[in-house]
Amino acid sequence: MVARALRSHLSVLRVPAFRRLLGGTAVSQFGDGLYAVAAMWLAYSLTDSSAVAGVAGFLVGIPGVCRVLVGPVVDDRPLGRVLVASELAQAAFVLVVPLWFWLMGESVAVVLATMFLAALAGQFAGPAQSATVPRVVHDDDNLVRANSLATVVHQATDAASRLVAGALVAATSAVALYVADVATFLVAALAFLGLAVPDDDANADAGADADDTDAPEVGSRLREYAADVRAGVDVVAGSALAPLLAASLFANLLFGAASAVLPAYADGLSDAAAYGTLLAAMSAGRVLGSIAAPAFEDRAFAATSVLGFAAAAVAWVAGVFAAGVAATGALFGASRVPVGVYNVNVKAVLQTGVPNDHLGRATATIGTASAVVAPLGMLAGGAVGEAVSPTFVLYASGAGFALTAAYWLASPTLRRFGAPTSVESGAFAVAE
Incomplete structure (x- = not known):
């Protein structure tokens, strides 16, 4: 029975484009894990x-605000090219740090600037990867399985890379890891270069029409771009996605604070x-949650969220x-298991309920809202950690999980949220 269920979950690997997407993303994420440890520890x-x-974390997170602006680009451009360009740009920016340190000497300002620019270049990757999955899978019933597998690979790679990075930084130097990170970005770019992503019908028609007309004036294109951005905001604001997003903002704020003092x-x-061990443990917890996510796809999302976040609060504070x-690593990891379940199910709800031609916009809008909160949490956490203590900030971040559970209970819309698999395709479409 277990073997049959496992084969069912792995059946999505029969899709060649999904395998390539998964492989390229895994290589890139391994490099991201190395970079995350090296950059924060170096700062x-x-x-x-x-x-x-905290400032370093803010500079990495604040470019996420721009994600709402890249959504229309993701929806209107070939997704494979967007992924390749993002990887190459990140490789170029990350390479600056080892070159500068070797030629000019140590500089925290260079580290901070590079973190900001690399993060800015990487903002296209998340929405592009999210928008690519439903186009290559072609089956709404397989979305939870595809997202579960992608998240498991992501978090397993992340956990391994952070553990390796922590050990290597302790044994060698953080700067050496920057070179390895450049290599992973280049390998990922090569993988994405051969990725064939089918066009969405609406975008294909729009592209055909555009070929028959002259290039629009700059003012016209800007107005069209602004309308595309508003369309993504409308999808989120006009549906159950709004309270779903708001439910995590308090937790994101305080968890951002925890990241700054870690x-x-x-x-x-x-x-x-x-440091690498704690990060790896948290990633491993998300892996377990991602593996377990399909077991909850037919259960009420409200119940699993309330119980899961309440348990996460207890585990985090105990850690x-x-x-x-x-002990701290084990308990921190346990606190992330419900988060892994939650993330997979949210992604499935989003990809099923939002029409494909608006998915990049909606994903970018949600990413932007989170990107505003988390960096502010890092700034505040770093300042409070300096003035009081890192331990105080970590205890406060545990309250974020409890606040998220309380919000789910207090919101009538969220309390009635059914199973992720019960969401109808296109349910969050905006009425024309």
Whole structure:
């Protein structure tokens, strides 16, 4: 029975385009894991300041605000080309750090600037990958399975890369990992270069019409672009996606704060290896949650969210209280299991309920809202961690999980949310 269920979940790998997308994304995400540890630890170690680490996290997160603007680009351009361009741009920016350090010497300003620019270039990747999945899978029934598998691979790769990165930073240097990260971006670009993504019918028709006309004036194109952005906002604001998004904002704020102080907290426990271990444990927890997600696809989303976030709050606070690398890592990882389940189911709800021709816009809008909250949390967390203590900030972040559970209970719309598989295709379309 278990083997049959596993074969069912893995059946989506029969789609060649999905395999290539999954492989390219995994390579890129392995590099991202290396970079995440190297960049944050380097920013902290050069200054011994949680406040600077908070600024670093802010600069990485704030470009996400631009994601709402890249949504129309994702929807209107060949997705394979968008993915390739994003990887190459990130490789170019990340390469600046090792070159500068070797030629000019250490500079936290260069690290911070590079983090911002690389993050800005990477904003196209998330919406493009999300919009690519339903086009290559071609089956709404397989979306949860595809997203579950993609998230499992993502988080497994992320966990492994962060564990490896922590050990390598402790043994060598953070700068050396930047070179490895450049290589992973280039390999991912090669994988995406051969990715064939079918055009959405609406976009194909629009492209055919555009070939028969002259290029629009700049003013006309800007007005059309603004209308595309508004369309993505309307999809979210005019549907159940709005309270679904709001449910996570408090938690995102406080978890962002926790991310800012985690290097200092890990340094108090041990060293860079401890930082990598904690990050790897949290990623491993999301892996387990992603693996478990299909078991909850037919259960009420409201019930799994309330119970899951409440359990996450308890595990996180217990992990801070434990104050040891092994115990804290295990409990932090356990707190991320419900988050893994939640993320997969949210993605399936989004990809099923939003029409394909608006999916990039809607994904970008949601990413933008989260990108506003999390970087502010990092700035605040770094400042509070510097003024009070990293431990205080970590305890406060545990309240974010509890607040999310409370919001689900308080919202009439969310309390009535059924199973992810019960969402009808195009249910969140905006009436014309």
